[in-house]
Amino acid sequence: MLCKLAFRNVKRQIGNELIYFMTVAITVAFMFAIDQVLFNRTLYDYAVGRDLQGGMIGLIVLISAVVAFMLSYASAFMLRLRRREFGVYLTCGMTRADVLRLFLTENLLICIVALAVGMLFGLFLYQGLMGMVSMMLEAEFTAASYSVKGTWFTVVLVFLVFLVSCLLAARYLYRVTIHELVKGRQTRVKSVRFPFVWTVLTIGGAAGMAAAVIGMRSWVRAYLSGASTMLPLLERLFLLFGSLILFHFSLAHSLMALLLKRKRLRSRGTNTFLFRQLSASLHTNAAMMGMIACLLAIAVIGLDAVFMERLGAEARLAVFCPYDLHYIISYDQDDRSGRPGLEEAKEIVERYTAIEKTISYTFYADGGHALYDHTQFSGEGYAGIQDSYVAVSEFNALITPLGYDAVELSDSFLVVADVSAAAQFPDQGMTITLNGREYHMAGVRTDYPDFMFRYLYAVVPDEAVEGMAAQQYHEVYELKKNDFDAHALERDLSYAVEYGGRQSDSSDFIIKEYERREENARVAFLSVSAMFAAGVLLCMGMALLALKTLTGLAEDKERYRVLSLIGVGMRDLRRVLFRQTFFFFIFPLILPLVCGIPAAALCQEILRINHMELFVHAAGVTAFAVSGVILLLYLLYYSAAYLIAKRVVVWEQ
Amino acid sequence: MQTGNSSEEILRMEHVTKYYGNGEAAARALNDVSLTVKKGEFTAIMGASGSGKSTLLNVTATIDRVSCGEIYVEGRMISKCKERELSDFRRDRLGFIFQEYNLLDTLTVAENIKLPLNLKHAGVEQTEKELRRVAETLDIKELLDRFPGSLSGGQRQRAACARAIITAPALVLADEPTGALDSANSGALMRTFCMMNSRLQSTILMVTHDALVGSYAERVLFLKDGAIWNELRRGKREQKLFYREILTVMAALGGDTDVM
Numbered sequence: 001m002l003c004k005l006a007f008r009n010v011k012r013q014i015g016n017e018l019i020y021f022m023t024v025a026i027t028v029a030f031m032f033a034i035d036q037v038l039f040n041r042t043l044y045d046y047a048v049g050r051d052l053q054g055g056m057i058g059l060i061v062l063i064s065a066v067v068a069f070m071l072s073y074a075s076a077f078m079l080r081l082r083r084r085e086f087g088v089y090l091t092c093g094m095t096r097a098d099v100l101r102l103f104l105t106e107n108l109l110i111c112i113v114a115l116a117v118g119m120l121f122g123l124f125l126y127q128g129l130m131g132m133v134s135m136m137l138e139a140e141f142t143a144a145s146y147s148v149k150g151t152w153f154t155v156v157l158v159f160l161v162f163l164v165s166c167l168l169a170a171r172y173l174y175r176v177t178i179h180e181l182v183k184g185r186q187t188r189v190k191s192v193r194f195p196f197v198w199t200v201l202t203i204g205g206a207a208g209m210a211a212a213v214i215g216m217r218s219w220v221r222a223y224l225s226g227a228s229t230m231l232p233l234l235e236r237l238f239l240l241f242g243s244l245i246l247f248h249f250s251l252a253h254s255l256m257a258l259l260l261k262r263k264r265l266r267s268r269g270t271n272t273f274l275f276r277q278l279s280a281s282l283h284t285n286a287a288m289m290g291m292i293a294c295l296l297a298i299a300v301i302g303l304d305a306v307f308m309e310r311l312g313a314e315a316r317l318a319v320f321c322p323y324d325l326h327y328i329i330s331y332d333q334d335d336r337s338g339r340p341g342l343e344e345a346k347e348i349v350e351r352y353t354a355i356e357k358t359i360s361y362t363f364y365a366d367g368g369h370a371l372y373d374h375t376q377f378s379g380e381g382y383a384g385i386q387d388s389y390v391a392v393s394e395f396n397a398l399i400t401p402l403g404y405d406a407v408e409l410s411d412s413f414l415v416v417a418d419v420s421a422a423a424q425f426p427d428q429g430m431t432i433t434l435n436g437r438e439y440h441m442a443g444v445r446t447d448y449p450d451f452m453f454r455y456l457y458a459v460v461p462d463e464a465v466e467g468m469a470a471q472q473y474h475e476v477y478e479l480k481k482n483d484f485d486a487h488a489l490e491r492d493l494s495y496a497v498e499y500g501g502r503q504s505d506s507s508d509f510i511i512k513e514y515e516r517r518e519e520n521a522r523v524a525f526l527s528v529s530a531m532f533a534a535g536v537l538l539c540m541g542m543a544l545l546a547l548k549t550l551t552g553l554a555e556d557k558e559r560y561r562v563l564s565l566i567g568v569g570m571r572d573l574r575r576v577l578f579r580q581t582f583f584f585f586i587f588p589l590i591l592p593l594v595c596g597i598p599a600a601a602l603c604q605e606i607l608r609i610n611h612m613e614l615f616v617h618a619a620g621v622t623a624f625a626v627s628g629v630i631l632l633l634y635l636l637y638y639s640a641a642y643l644i645a646k647r648v649v650v651w652e653q
Numbered sequence: 654m655q656t657g658n659s660s661e662e663i664l665r666m667e668h669v670t671k672y673y674g675n676g677e678a679a680a681r682a683l684n685d686v687s688l689t690v691k692k693g694e695f696t697a698i699m700g701a702s703g704s705g706k707s708t709l710l711n712v713t714a715t716i717d718r719v720s721c722g723e724i725y726v727e728g729r730m731i732s733k734c735k736e737r738e739l740s741d742f743r744r745d746r747l748g749f750i751f752q753e754y755n756l757l758d759t760l761t762v763a764e765n766i767k768l769p770l771n772l773k774h775a776g777v778e779q780t781e782k783e784l785r786r787v788a789e790t791l792d793i794k795e796l797l798d799r800f801p802g803s804l805s806g807g808q809r810q811r812a813a814c815a816r817a818i819i820t821a822p823a824l825v826l827a828d829e830p831t832g833a834l835d836s837a838n839s840g841a842l843m844r845t846f847c848m849m850n851s852r853l854q855s856t857i858l859m860v861t862h863d864a865l866v867g868s869y870a871e872r873v874l875f876l877k878d879g880a881i882w883n884e885l886r887r888g889k890r891e892q893k894l895f896y897r898e899i900l901t902v903m904a905a906l907g908g909d910t911d912v913m
């Protein structure tokens with residue numbers, strides 16, 4: 001009997017329940033997919049090898065917390081939505097236990113179906129996620145394998161949350177008076193007070209955001225030249241998110257009040273109605289709007305940052321390892337005794353792939369530090385630092401295959417420095433004396449790949465380095481192919497060293513393929529986590545909006561009935577409803593999407609300062625794609641909510 | 654007022670029948686109703702609950718369709734019009750006053766009253782002028798900037814009256830306008846109706862089950878089981894006398910009419 005009534009109720013209230021169902025199902029799908037990924041044995045071992053398992057466990061905890069919050073919020077919300085109905089049941093003589101049992105039976109019904117549907121949906125999501133992960137990690141995972149543990153974890157968590165919501169619902173239903181249930185909280189519509197103050201606060205919020213963005217820009221510059229720490233960035237992010245919340249909170253109060261002041265605009269058709277509807281709903285949900293905007297902005301900026309990091313990783317690799325394999329020994333730092341020789345190591349490399357081309361070059365030092373004196377790396381604490389020189393012929397042999405123009409020097413020298421060392425370097429006018437001859441400075445370049453792994457060196461005519469002591473010897477190689485087992489090669493080329501009494505692995509080689517894979521693994525983990533977290537935040541924001549929209553639907557239905565009565569046609573009714581719900585939905589999304597623009601601009605600036613122009617365009621495209629995908633998801637969800645609203649409000653007229 | 658110069662008829666119903674549901678379960682709410690309402694008339698429709706009063710008003714208001722028969726308003730056959738024409742027709746030619754939820758609670762009283770003119774895309778100045786005019790007539794000038802939620806029932810209905818007549822409609826339709834009011838407020842609202850009828854020449858068709866409320870009208874139609882059963886005209890009589898007469902007819906009508 002109870003079951004039948006519950007089933008009928010679910011059917012009757014299909015609109016509200018559908019949104020509830022969707023929310024639960026989508027949340028479960030996300031939860032299921034991430035649990036499958038995180039409980040995947042192979043992946044876990046992979047993560048453990050890279051000290052990422054802490055992050056994985058953190059992600060499980062985070063997602064579980066979000067899921068728990070979302071599910072219990074949705075369930076509490078459904079309870080409140082149906083207060084009046086329960087009040088009627090109680091007045092009709094049903095006991096509180098009956099009503100509670102009814103509510104729980106219905107919820108259990110929905111939860112079980114949503115769990116099933118969500119897990120089904122989650123299966124696909126999981127395969128997609130795994131596909132993405134293995135693509136990024138460039139490792140083969142048995143994508144088809146599902147983790148029993150992960151499945152159980154999902155099911156148990158959902159039921160645990162369900163249990164907690166049940167307890168909360170029971171507490172509420174046993175305490176609340178029938179009068180409270182039937183009467184409900186009467187929301188009295190009021191005009192917005194002090195629209196002027198709210199407008200000023202809105203402008204304040206906008207100014208705060210602008211200040212945060214400008215501040216971040218100057219921070220990026222300061223940080224890249226080594227003159228700043230991470231702390232100012234955090235401050236500015238806080239300013240950004242704080243201003244974003246303030247902006248939406250006060251705009252929710254002021255915008256419609258301002259529109260309502262426009263006599264001509266408001267007197268057109270149903271505009272007054274539309275503005276008043278939005279004014280009321282924005283006013284009561286102002287705080288929520290601020291929160292959602294903040295969540296969405298975090299999602300957008302986080303995604304942008306992670307994808308930019310990905311681009312940055314690729315760009316860094318081009319700077320850090322321009323050649324496939326790089327051999328380096330420093331005569332001034334390393335103790336070479338008992339280490340494998342170069343010939344021996346090359347034989348090992350040849351076991352993996354043939355060496356096609358070898359370029360060698362040497363850095364020399366004469367003990368002076370005239371160049372370093374122009375940088376921040378001088379004075380106390382840098383006592384032993386020495387200037388380095390490389391012969392121009394060797395340098396040209398190194399850079400021309402990479403597409404750079406050959407350097408030409410006549411009684412001059414060229415300084416090659418990284419961005420931080422070049423910051424205070426004079427452009428010209430400097431001279432140095434080598435082997436008794438004076439050379440003047442031809443310029444400072446910061447755009448070459450890193451060939452030395454120190455702050456700066458000078459490219460000088462060949463005769464200038466004659467007789468100088470060698471400081472570093474390098475060989476770079478082009479390899480026949482790059483799809484060998486880079487990890488095995490890295491192992492084979494490593495040798496044990498004792499460092500401060502502890503054994504550790506060291507190697508004289510930098511293997512580009514190995515670095516690429518390692519970097520990719522790290523970034524892949526970051527991107528998948530960020531995408532996932534962003535997806536959850538997005539869904540949460542949308543679900544909140546949909547639930548709020550639906551609460552108002554019963555009252556909206558009456559209002560639209562009155563409108564239709566006094567002569568608003570069907571088409572206009574639909575149009576007003578569309579505008580009302582769409583604006584409500586899009587309100588907290590616009591600025592977070594726009595946040596993608598400064599985020600992308602900042603990343604482009606970073607790339608440009610680091611001479612990674614090649615990736616500037618890709619950065620813009622990436623940011624655009626992130627915003628586009630989020631907008632698309634949002635519109636999909638909105639369409640579903642709108643269709644339900646239309647069915648409830650307009651069709652039933 | 655406007656048009657209708659060929660005849661003084663505002664509303665004519667011819668053999669209107671209305672079924673709810675279909676097949677065997679069909680229930681007849683209106684049974685071959687024919688009536689005419691002349692311009693400037695204040696007509697009440699009375700009857701027991703379930704006798705079809707609201708149905709009659711709803712089909713006139715074009716928010717419900719008839720099963721057969723024709724309805725003409727100002728000579729125009731509205732029973733066969735398209736949905737779109739009907740909403741324009743409601744906007745331009747009809748005014749509504751209902752028991753509850755007449756006013757939009759999110760709009761101020763002034764905005765509620767102006768809404769029909771906004772829908773007609775009337776000019777701002779003209780709208781303000783009309784607003785002042787009806788607010789003055791119905792004595793609600795002090796309420797204009799308030800929200801309906803903060804008004805008493807009587808004040809709300811007066812505001813609803815203002816909204817119903819601001820477009821100078823051909824026909825004002827009212828379904829149990831006093832249903833949610835106490836007797837003092839009911840009387841005041843009925844005096845407002847009479848004033849609208851005499852001063853503004855509004856044609857009013859009102860549904861009520863309250864004999865006292867009905868006695869304010871010039872003419873009362875009695876419905877029984879969906880058909881017109883009797884008709885009374887007040888003529889030059891005192892309202893008290895007319896009220897007694899209505900009570901007598903209602904007693905004869907029988908059913909579960911709640912006589913006060």
Ligand SMILES: Nc1ncnc2c1ncn2[C@@H]1O[C@H](COP(=O)(O)OP(=O)(O)O)[C@@H](O)[C@H]1O
Nearest residue numbers: 673674680682701702703704705706707708709
């Ligand atoms: N939407 C509907 N569906 C089915 N039957 C209806 C509907 N509306 C009214 N009725 C029936 O039509 C008859 C007349 O109803 P109504 O016009 O509301 O009566 P009144 O307003 O005089 O109380 C009643 O028997 C009622 O049950």
Ligand SMILES: [Mg+2]
Nearest residue numbers: 703706707708
């Ligand atoms: Mg009725």
